[in-house]
Amino acid sequence: MMPSPSDGLPDERGSMYSQSQSNVNTSGDKTSPISVILVSSGSRGNKLLFRYPFQRVAESPSSLTAKQRNPYALNTTVDTLEDQDGDSREQSPLTDEQLVAGFSDIILATILATKSDMCGKKFELKIDNVRFVGHPTLLQHSPIIQVSKTDPSPKRELPTMILFNVVFALRANADPSVISCMHNLSRRIAIALQHEEHRCQYLTREAKLMLSVQDEITTMTETDGSPKSPFRQILPKCKLARDLKVAYDSLCTTGVVRLHINNWLEVSFCLPHKIHRIGGNYFPPEALEQSLKAIRPYHALLLLESEKALLSQLPLDCSPAMVRLIKTCSAVKNLQQLAQDADLALLQIFQIAAHLVYWGKAIIIYPLCENNVYMLSPHANICIYSSLAEEFSQQFSGSNLPSMLAKFSLPVSLAEFRNPLEAPAQEAQLIQMVVWMLQHRLLIQLHTYVCLLVPPSEDEPGMKDEELPLAARVGSRSLSTPSALSFGSPTSSDDMTLTSPSMDNSSAELQPGGDSPLNKRMTETLLTSLSEYERQVILNIPAAQNPEDLRMFARLLHYFRGHHHLEEIMYNENMRRSQLKTLFDKFRSVLVVTNHEDPIISIFQSPME
């Protein structure tokens, strides 16, 4: 339905259409809202105060029938995912605007301005393909009505608002976690508005403005005959309307919302689904939270933006601990060292790190050191036309991304890149590139995991069927480092010198050297978790004849379940890599070794299915 030149304000029409064009890009995106709506209920009844995006006003019934006159036109108003053949194909979905535009202002006011008993709780309403979510809030008014002293007119009762509701409209098939996030945002805005209303009647004032503009436009329409959108006129006059528009736009693009209600109260919010994405997939916040609970002191925090950029984004009243952390953070420092350098408690470090990760400003990695082995991530985008390739060549002139990535096709440790003939500057640049690739989720780090599996005996077939392997049996025994609060000796690289034996490990009780009866008993106790057969096999290994080795093996037995990687054992037990590798080699007839990524932090490199 093209606007004819004789209609008033053709540029306004044009811009209304261009508005809907930009919305087409976000249609079909299940994590973006379709619309934001503000309704209120009070003495004037239920009112729709504001909605955004604006409705396409040009539709009149005659134009609809004109469209449908073509007998071959597909009826696109029915949103089905299958055609008659049962194919599930990608079909052009209804634009989001069409989904919500079908609801008039009046009907929205009726269904979204709820009764008072639904206030203070999550509001969720699904109508066909649209889901509305909000947090209706009751307003308590003081009985005194503010009337200016100089106002000579008789006391009029000002229209009072009883409750209001900030509602987000989403696609009906949005993920439940997206829905609860939107509800969270609605609640936060409601709290801020409630507070401002109580303090200075902010909401009543804004509502009055909005309604008066709407009335104005309605009367103008009746006289003029040309329909206009009242909400467009509200925007320049009303700060609250602009705030809601900003919230909607931010949710659709970056997923980070920062508002200042009445230029006073800050409402900040982030949608993890938009922030944590790799390719087309996002990872659900629950998986993120689970990962964050499991991080250990030997992990490190890698910032995703430069220190300067990050610091400039922080609000003025942010915690100084966070500033200190950001300034001392580095890819080679583990969280334990970070705590020491920034002079903060480890627990605090964990909390701030989790916060930064949640907001998409950092990820958790294993600290960079030359023995780290990296490989190309299965989800890495290696297309030559990708924006990543472009960014890389800009940042590191003279190198191209695919060639660099090809070097990581096979797992390679950073030490292998070291070339004594090369200038140190080259090496520094290599580290920079690796950090860049980690930040952009192109690399995963492989760790060595070891599992105890004794070769089955040929003459006792029944045993191997019924017996669970060690891993399953020792399951109940707790780890020596619970996730957040371990204080074992720090080690993040191989050049550290052995400090005194760690304080809280049971292994400290074993005296170094000598075959004292105490040691022997300790070893025996540690081996009791094994079956008789397993113990025999282990004791028959030539290496077990050496009491030192056997002792070390027994001490580390509970790590051999396939869930603890080499670096973790190094950290907990204060051992060198070479020591462990030699031990594994000596006992290789009962141990099985494999390399793969750390499942705790692999979420940051690959989204979970």
Added chain:
Amino acid sequence: MVTRIECIFFSEFHPTLGPKITYQVPEEYISRELFDTVQVYIITKPELQNKLITVTAMEKKLIGCPVCIEHKKYRRNALLFNLGLVCDAKTDTCALEPIVKKLSGYLTTLELESGFISNEESKQKLLPIMSTLLDDLNATGACTLPIDDSNTIHLKLIPLRKDPQIVQEYDVPVFAQCKEHFIKSQWDLTTQQILPYIDGFRHIQKISAEADVELNLVRIAVQNLLYYGVVTLVSIFQYSNVYCTTPKVQSLIDDKSIQEECLNYVSKQGQKRASLRDVFQLYCGLSPGTTVRDLCSRYAQQLQRVDERRLIQFGLMKSLIRRLQKYPVKVIRDERSRPPRLYTGCHSYDEICCKTGISYQELDERLENDPNIVICWK
């Protein structure tokens, strides 16, 4: 997931009393307050007619589809009613929506044909109907009941599943459960025709060629099987393939049921069952740079009782291992040549070989010696 219906209610707009609940099974389930709060969503304004409305309030979810039939014969010139379901607020009610829609359609038809609802006598038949519905749907998820001599209601709860991935021509479908349990006659003709060729080793292109079914039809049929969880997809098996372990490989040690399944699946037929240690060692022996051929020579002893093809198949099905694909990328090209179409880093060797028809070795020979092309494995 169990979708339990707590209550079925029939609500209408009474000419004098306004919106009310005429019948509900079980009785007194919906309290006065609950109905007051939500009645605007049950008996609605005309704009919301025939829309599926789900509202959550007071720990309950109500799903309904309001109907309005306008006719001069009714008092108030219109008949408004809504037959809805009530569940607990935490229930996922997607599977119930088609049922509510269907019910509202049935009742509308009944009313238009024989005045079923406006007639006080026949309306009373609703109560036993609702009661049967509630019992049957909760018990078996399906309900068939005759309403009168000529009309019968058929309803079924169909759980919604996740959208399946797109099936490519180089994917290999493999039966997730025993093939014998598959009842051929329940499926469409295309699926029946390609069934004998699904053996976990033939890829889509090959199935299409051998079964003489058009490629896209095969893709769609397999996607359908994927949706219902009948098959999973793995990659083409070749002895030159490279695989590596995933963190999930540890589940072979932790989870007894996966262990059992695995050992039964990968052991060679007619021989003693393979030992867990051998199988685990084989999986752990798979790593970047090691082909299946290498594995076979290195672990010949362990492979005595293990079928390596089925080993790989099981590992892929359960995500214990993953395949490392080769991606050629053309990095250096002069301005005059055409932009690379297939060597962009987006297409694996599998895909290129399928699309162009050249063999793996041939492609390898062409690309290994080309200085302009790097190969990425991922």
